[in-house]
Amino acid sequence: MKLIPKTNRSRLMLLLLIAALSILAYFTWKQVATPEANAGDEAAAQQLWTCPMHPQIIRSEPGFCPICHMELVLLRTPHEHDPETGEPVFTDGADPEMQAVDEGAGAGAPDPGTRNDRLLVRVEPSVIQRIGLTTEIVVKRTIAREIRAVAHVDFNETAQTIVNSRVSGWVEQLYVNYTGQLVTRGQPLAGIYSPELVSTQQEYLDLHRRLDEARAREASPVAIEDLEQLLAAARRRLALWQISEAQIRAIEQRGQVSRLLTLYSPYAGSVVEKHVVQGARITEGMDLFRIVDLSTVWAYAHIPEKDIPFVRQGLAVRLIATQLAGEEYSGQVSFIFPFIDSDSRDLKIRVSVPNPGFRLKPGMFATVVFRNQLPGEHLVIPSTAVIRTGTRDVTFVYLGNGAFEPREVTVGVDDGEGNFQIIEGLSEGEAVVVSGQFLLDSESRIQEAIRSLQSRGASGSAAGGHQH
CATH class of the missing domain: 2.40.30.170 (Efflux pump adaptor protein, beta barrel domain)
Structure with a gap:
C-alpha cells in the first residue's frame, strides 16, 4: 500500500476541519436568524391600520379611508402586554395611555368557543382625570314620573239629551230663542198645540167624569171596571205623549184640557242645537233641541x-x-x-x-298634569351613562384599577329627571361611567373591529392550510 506523504495528510486534515466548522456555523446561524426573521414577518402580518376620523375602518395594510379618503395610520404594534396581567394589549396610536385589553386573547387562552370574550378598556389614572371620566353607582328604587x-x-257625551216632540202640531210658544242659551233643569223650552193631544185630554176628562158618576149611583161592578180600563188606557196615551203625572193631576183638578203641551229641559246646561222657530209646524218624532249638561x-x-x-x-x-x-x-x-x-x-x-x-x-285648550310611579323597585342609572347606537344600548362598567367593561343593557322607561330604568345588563351596586364614556366607546369599537378582522383571518388560514 502506498503511503500518503506527511505534508499532504496535514493539508487534508485542515480542509476537513474547515468544512466541519462551516457546517456548524451554518446551522448555528440558521437557528438564530430564522426566529428573528419569522418574528419580523409575524409582526408585519399583525400590523393594522385605521382611519383617525372613522375608527371602525380597520385594514391589514396601508391605504386610504373609503369614507373620508384620509391616509390610514398604524393602529397597533405587536408584542405589547398589559403591565399588570401580562395579557396582550392593542394600543391606539391616538392615545398611548388608553388600552383595550382582549380577555379572550393570549397564549394560554382557552378554545374560542369557550373563552370569556369580554373586552376591557384600561385607562391610566392621569387620563381619567384629563378626560373627565366620572362614575355613579347603580341603585334600586321606585320610579315616578310627572x-x-x-x-x-x-x-x-253621557250628559246630553235630545228634546223632541212625540205629537204633531205647531210651536205656539218658544221660551228658548237662541243656540247656546243656558237653561236650568225643569225650565220650559216650548209650548206645542196639538189637536190630537187636546182630543185625548178631553177624552180622559170625559171618562174620569163618567167613572165618578158610575161610582156615585153604585153601578154594576162590570160597568165600573170597564170605565176604569178605558180611563187607564187614556192615561197611558197621555204619558206616551210626554204628559207628566203632575200635569195629568192638574188636568183632573181643573176639569179642563190644557191647550198647549209644554216641553221642559231635563238638564241644567246649554242648548247647543235648536231646530225650530215660533209658529213652525212640527211632526211626531222631530228633534227640537239638543241640550248638554256642562256641570x-x-x-x-x-x-x-x-x-x-x-x-x-x-x-x-x-x-x-x-x-x-x-x-x-x-x-x-x-x-x-x-x-x-x-x-x-x-x-x-x-x-x-x-x-x-x-x-x-x-273647545278650550288646557294642560293636564299627573304624577304616577311604577309598581315595585327598579334598577336606575343616569341617562348620560347610556350610549344609544340605534341598534343597541351600551354602558361602561368600572371594574377598578383603571379597567372599564363595555356592557350591553336593556333600557326601560325614562323617569323624566335624567334617569333610565335598566331591565337587564347591570346589577345593583355596580359603577357606571356617566361622562367621558364616548372615548371608551371609540376604543372598544376599534377592538371589536380588530377581533372581527382576526376572526376572518383565522378562518382563512384554517381553510388554506395544507394536509399531510
Missing part, C-alpha cells in the same frame, strides 16, 4: 308611547286652564283608549272634570 300634556275640553266636562289628552306605563284609569289629574288665568281643576282619568294613533304614535286618554259655574268651555 306627565304634562296638552288637552282640549269637550262635552260630556261635568271631558278633556282629551294625547300621551306619548314612552309615558304609557305611568297611565292608569282612575288616576288623579290636575287640569290647568291657561285661558282662565291658570285656574286649576281636579279630575281623574276616566277612560284610556284601547289603541295607539298610527299617525301621531300616542295614546289618547279622557279626563272627567267637574265644572262648577260652567267656566270650562268645550
